[in-house]
Amino acid sequence: MGIIVQKYGGSSLADAGKIKNVARRIVARKEQGNEMVVVVSAMGKTTDQLIDLAHELSDAPEDREMDVLMSTGETVSSTLMVMALHAMGHDAISLSGGQAGIRTDKVHRKARILSIKPKRVHAELDRGRVVIVAGFQGLTQDADADITTLGRGGSDTTAVALAAALGGETCEIYTDVEGVYTADPRIVPEARKLDEISYDEMLELASVGAKVMHSRAVEVGGVYNIPILVASSFKEASGTLIHGGVSVEQFKKVRGIAHDLDVAKVTVRHVPDQPGIAAAIFEPLTEAHVSVDTIVQNASEEKLTDLTFTVSRTDLRKALSVIEKTAKEIGARQIVSDEKLGKVSIVGTGMQSAPGYASRMFRTLSDAGINIDMISTSEIRITCIVEEDRVRDAVKALHKAFALDTPE
Amino acid sequence: MGIIVQKYGGSSLADAGKIKNVARRIVARKEQGNEMVVVVSAMGKTTDQLIDLAHELSDAPEDREMDVLMSTGETVSSTLMVMALHAMGHDAISLSGGQAGIRTDKVHRKARILSIKPKRVHAELDRGRVVIVAGFQGLTQDADADITTLGRGGSDTTAVALAAALGGETCEIYTDVEGVYTADPRIVPEARKLDEISYDEMLELASVGAKVMHSRAVEVGGVYNIPILVASSFKEASGTLIHGGVSVEQFKKVRGIAHDLDVAKVTVRHVPDQPGIAAAIFEPLTEAHVSVDTIVQNASEEKLTDLTFTVSRTDLRKALSVIEKTAKEIGARQIVSDEKLGKVSIVGTGMQSAPGYASRMFRTLSDAGINIDMISTSEIRITCIVEEDRVRDAVKALHKAFALDTPE
Numbered sequence: 001m002g003i004i005v006q007k008y009g010g011s012s013l014a015d016a017g018k019i020k021n022v023a024r025r026i027v028a029r030k031e032q033g034n035e036m037v038v039v040v041s042a043m044g045k046t047t048d049q050l051i052d053l054a055h056e057l058s059d060a061p062e063d064r065e066m067d068v069l070m071s072t073g074e075t076v077s078s079t080l081m082v083m084a085l086h087a088m089g090h091d092a093i094s095l096s097g098g099q100a101g102i103r104t105d106k107v108h109r110k111a112r113i114l115s116i117k118p119k120r121v122h123a124e125l126d127r128g129r130v131v132i133v134a135g136f137q138g139l140t141q142d143a144d145a146d147i148t149t150l151g152r153g154g155s156d157t158t159a160v161a162l163a164a165a166l167g168g169e170t171c172e173i174y175t176d177v178e179g180v181y182t183a184d185p186r187i188v189p190e191a192r193k194l195d196e197i198s199y200d201e202m203l204e205l206a207s208v209g210a211k212v213m214h215s216r217a218v219e220v221g222g223v224y225n226i227p228i229l230v231a232s233s234f235k236e237a238s239g240t241l242i243h244g245g246v247s248v249e250q251f252k253k254v255r256g257i258a259h260d261l262d263v264a265k266v267t268v269r270h271v272p273d274q275p276g277i278a279a280a281i282f283e284p285l286t287e288a289h290v291s292v293d294t295i296v297q298n299a300s301e302e303k304l305t306d307l308t309f310t311v312s313r314t315d316l317r318k319a320l321s322v323i324e325k326t327a328k329e330i331g332a333r334q335i336v337s338d339e340k341l342g343k344v345s346i347v348g349t350g351m352q353s354a355p356g357y358a359s360r361m362f363r364t365l366s367d368a369g370i371n372i373d374m375i376s377t378s379e380i381r382i383t384c385i386v387e388e389d390r391v392r393d394a395v396k397a398l399h400k401a402f403a404l405d406t407p408e
Numbered sequence: 409m410g411i412i413v414q415k416y417g418g419s420s421l422a423d424a425g426k427i428k429n430v431a432r433r434i435v436a437r438k439e440q441g442n443e444m445v446v447v448v449s450a451m452g453k454t455t456d457q458l459i460d461l462a463h464e465l466s467d468a469p470e471d472r473e474m475d476v477l478m479s480t481g482e483t484v485s486s487t488l489m490v491m492a493l494h495a496m497g498h499d500a501i502s503l504s505g506g507q508a509g510i511r512t513d514k515v516h517r518k519a520r521i522l523s524i525k526p527k528r529v530h531a532e533l534d535r536g537r538v539v540i541v542a543g544f545q546g547l548t549q550d551a552d553a554d555i556t557t558l559g560r561g562g563s564d565t566t567a568v569a570l571a572a573a574l575g576g577e578t579c580e581i582y583t584d585v586e587g588v589y590t591a592d593p594r595i596v597p598e599a600r601k602l603d604e605i606s607y608d609e610m611l612e613l614a615s616v617g618a619k620v621m622h623s624r625a626v627e628v629g630g631v632y633n634i635p636i637l638v639a640s641s642f643k644e645a646s647g648t649l650i651h652g653g654v655s656v657e658q659f660k661k662v663r664g665i666a667h668d669l670d671v672a673k674v675t676v677r678h679v680p681d682q683p684g685i686a687a688a689i690f691e692p693l694t695e696a697h698v699s700v701d702t703i704v705q706n707a708s709e710e711k712l713t714d715l716t717f718t719v720s721r722t723d724l725r726k727a728l729s730v731i732e733k734t735a736k737e738i739g740a741r742q743i744v745s746d747e748k749l750g751k752v753s754i755v756g757t758g759m760q761s762a763p764g765y766a767s768r769m770f771r772t773l774s775d776a777g778i779n780i781d782m783i784s785t786s787e788i789r790i791t792c793i794v795e796e797d798r799v800r801d802a803v804k805a806l807h808k809a810f811a812l813d814t815p816e
Binding site for chain 2: 016019020050053054056057058059061062064065066068069071072075076078079080082083084086087093094096099120144145146147
């Protein structure tokens, strides 16, 4: 009879009827004797509407104010869920991120959780209440206690981090997909749902574009070893369990194809090839909170090198303004950018140590007439940067080449 | 060069264009060298929409959750106002009621302010910022720090209480009317705007139904002697100044006619006429947070008395359920209620000590064929309870009889 942490996404809370459906699901689990902590996102399109409202008033609304504004979406959902539970005769209480004990750094719109002291959550559970926590939000750790948000998909992080802090048995993420697939089913109709996947594999799938779950949430789950179930809010289907143990039979296999259509590339040409140059380039980007993804460095001429990195398209302008300043300081000659790129990856634990996966990937793309712009690899992933309008063809070809439509 | 506290109502913040207009007004005062603290209500009909949403989920949503829900309306306005000011090149910051230091009791939906420690407000003013405070909301004083709201019109109270706590020079309440009138202009087209009025007169006018301002805000203004300007958010008109000094020429005059269409009456018949009976009846009502307005007690038979009181129509059901229990305990024989009543009052400082006002009021109503159900008087007010559908006629007749259409 442990603590179960659930999280429901915005599409499962889009109107009063859907909120009542979720309330019934919560009650069913509560009546099995579980202590229930439920993290909610903002209803339906609320976050987007709030962003639109902000842009009516300012072209560049300040991050601190955006956080205060956007946090109201989750607050509204949390109280409505409590009202639905009350109407069904169940005691419940809504808590803000701050009341649930979530303290963060001061990086508004992308805050990181620094600590969770869920004293109040425990106290309310001890009173027999269902605790509904507004997702996505926290408070800064200083005396100001300003509201912060954890970035898009941050409610997933709220849920997994709370599960860890509460010593929860599992964290269940309910969303509008039925689980993690071998590829995006909108591109590959034959894509199969995976019953289980490791944290690392999920991280690679999430960070390279499988829009199922926020990757920070998976990281937190991995660090604290909290099993995470990703499943549909609408159907009673089994979902995908993300956990630490990987079966032998699933080791050294490609588990899925991830893709990302939102890739921009920046190349700094003719950088003096000397120690400290990479730091000189990437430190200012970090300070500007630009998330750099793939980095590739190649010698071009003697004592000179070309350095290329990718960012999301929304960060490109900021990245360029930072990098132009840096280029002058370090004496680089030219900056080139391209924002019409995409990314396709094959993912699977232990895959890299097994021979043949990389070459099969490159051969498949070549046979499909797709040019590879950049290559990067990790322990469990091989990624190719290709032209944006060839990404879908690449995903289809790779799904077939690695026989992912065949049951494991 | 003092601190000016302003408050803008929901109709002046109904859309992005209106918010920008208000931002321009704030900037104009700031550029005169004032330190600006601005309290905002929820945009337009937001509060009503949130209430509707709650009622889709529960017939009787819990007060604590309603407070969390409704407070989001003012939070949204506060951040949008800051964004508008930023876009105009002015530094500003939004603060929640709690961040502005407002602590309240735990009576959700009707919380009273217990203390204000506006340390953060001073700190932000010292940084040269305009401080935008979300009105209507506070935090409980205990460790829970739960969100409370101050009741309808509570943003007025936020503004006046903040002005008092900050040592502000004036508090300016901007609303959709141009000031305080001798009567409701929708009923009496000849009604005149008053240039000034005392706290007490305003209290009587507000509490008996002139919907200009929340009466608790006026009380706070009176206690701390903060001059309150009530004026239009849309026009550059002079408004009405509510303050402590009353000119001699305005003493002993009827200043205005107030009315209220929302009156319900409860009569407890044949109450044993003995000490402690009134307390036995009204203490449970107070505990149930029913606001009792006019109280009249009349002997009916020997050792028995009839006790009548009025409440707002929304409180009638709650009042009856409380009073039925009490009636049994004290041995009262019958409870009668009537919810189709209204109230009309003449208001003016020193009026009661001058002869003739009461009789002129009764004669005027009699001549208009309006029956008086109950009478109550205060130092500066005479009130008659009449049938709801005769209230408008009563206001018109009294406005004429006391020559309120003639300039002072």
